Amino acid sequence: MAENTLRVVEDLRPPDRPARRHLIGIGDLDRAAAGRILDTAAALARSLEREVKKLPTLRGRLVVNLFYESSTRTLSSFDLAAKRLSADTMALRSSGSSVDKGESLKDTALTLAAYDPDVIVIRHPHIGAADLVARATNAHVVNAGDGKHQHPTQALLDLYTIRDALGRLEGVHVAIVGDVLHSRVARSLLEALTLVGARSTLVGPPTLIPRGIEALGCETSTSIDAIADADVVYVLRMQHERMLPGAAFVPSLREYSALWGVTPERVRPGQIVMHPGPMNRGVEIDPRVADAPQALVTQQVRFGLVVRMAVLYDLLATGPVRVAEVEPMEVA
């Protein structure tokens, strides 16, 4: 399909766009910006229903994926998102690169900056890595996860998934279950839910609920019963390291599963179940729940692609969204 047969659906570009912006945390967005990205994602989703799925929007742009942690879904999602928008992409992983030789993050960023990338997408085990890259380069920086801090595109795709399933975000009640203490997904999602007027409850062992987290506007509970009246049960990954000697956050995975595992008996009909992946079936989530129709785990992955396309578009696009002749999607 040629570009000139597309029509402008809606000009969703941010008004008065400053020259350079980043998406490092949900704090970089206001409610309008979050809504704009979700709307753009909805418009872009239409383009993926066509036979030829590529849009010319970011032709000639360079998106660098700089990944210091192993990642399947986030890296492939960003890579494909950039390709679907016709951007050039380049992936750099910490293993097998100069990072292995002890190069500092600043120097790696400066080296990449020499190629004038438009966007650097970074995942790093340490908090603040994305900020550091933003300070060291002239690229737009998208944080694909920095330690236990933020993972904003995950939170946006989660909002998109909830809105797609329930038709709204305002007033939705989300229970986030599990290891909140070590979860950047939980931190970003919590902020994002507050931003759009949703309600959140954190549920998990007292040792894994961060002291003072209520200041972010959530409720906390140590009882799995607290998920009963939630519209969405958002299950976090429980990592084996948490039981190691010296950590002692929980005595065993067996006891964790017994007290906080999301099982069919604990989920009621009509509740949505989500998980950022990768899942530990039988630990934080019962396989019967993971495979039930109410579990939207694969939708989250699918929507991750259009949301990341929307984020790149929002940072870079110079023209309005053009998609095939379709009805504009209803936006909340």
Added chain:
Amino acid sequence: MTDVLFCRNGAADDLVIEDLRVLDPAEGLDLVATIRVERGRIAAIEPGRGTGRAGLVLAPAFVDPHVHVRTPGREDEETIATATAAAAAGGYCAIVAPPNTDPVVDSASVLASLVERAREEALVPIGFMAAISKGLRGEELTEMADLAAAGAAAFSDDGKPVASAGLMQRALQYSAVAGRILTLHCEETSLSRDGQMHEGPVSAELGFAGWPGIAEAAMVERDLLLARYENRPLHLMHLSAKESVEALRHALSLGVAVTAEVSPHHLCRTDELVRSLDANAKMNPPLGGEDDRQALLEALRDGTISCIATDHAPHALHEKEAPFEEAPFGVTGLETAFAALYTTLVEPGALPLGTLLERMSTGPARAFSLPVPRIAVGERANLVLLDLEAEWTVTADGFRSRSTNSWLLGERLHGRVVRTVADGREVYSL
């Protein structure tokens, strides 16, 4: 007592400082005067004319009992020459360095080499602490009497706590033989764990591993219990938590001979500063909450805490330009201490100027049994001239320290050290 402060030799100065407001809170002095210094000693204090010169105040120079000089081992970060030059620019006439260097100052030979270097390089008098335990390993005591005879100013395992209560008890007992104060870094490491910042709402939000205030207070309580039992004096370094202040107040009320210090950054900032994710907001102990800051300030005002110490901790630029969790703990402070405290606490009325001057000079000198800087006829001249109306911006290229890891970079400050006289010699003039 053996000499514990060392400095390079030089001729003492003759100086005349005319018609200035002279403020020495410990001496009860606040008048306009002309000070005559002859061969390094205050020869006369004569009544001056008028109301002094606008904004200028002459006070006893400062004493900093906690300055990491990184020598030996990390001379790329600081040397005795650069640390004492920075001290001079900060208004200090004496500083004391902890022993957590490489090698550790745990033998008379390492200490002797430092004393020798200080006699060649030090612009202002400097003292050296020796370790409580060999290699700071917390297992065996150092030869404290030998180290004291070689010139150790105090004993400390700073950077680490003395983890074993039993060894701490022995150290307290034996310190009577050495005749020097034990100065303690209080941290229960099974509570601070891998903490990166103060545990509270900000750490919960940012995702950093939290370091609770009670990690410090638990060790403060233990050490005060031991000091009381052994009836020995003790000095607590860089207090940061409200719970530690409570423990200190209680111990003082019971008559324990304990002194304590607080750092400018803990008095001026809170864990909110960590939101910048800048590694220059990372220090050990970490910046506390506003309730901690208020408790420290109240204790400083009422004298429960009698010393301000910078815990000046230089680090190489490339080490601090890393992600927060990878970066080392510590910030510099010698050259900004007075202005930061004046701007943040004195100007808004939270701390009287006289109290600040006393806690930066007399308080630390007394706690460490060092000569107390006094503005009195016959005393060695240890003087700082302050311009309270000066405004300046902290910049990386403005430091005499070899390192620039300040939590104040880019900040606009009020009040400035314009001249320093240390041990009878002018060592700094802006």
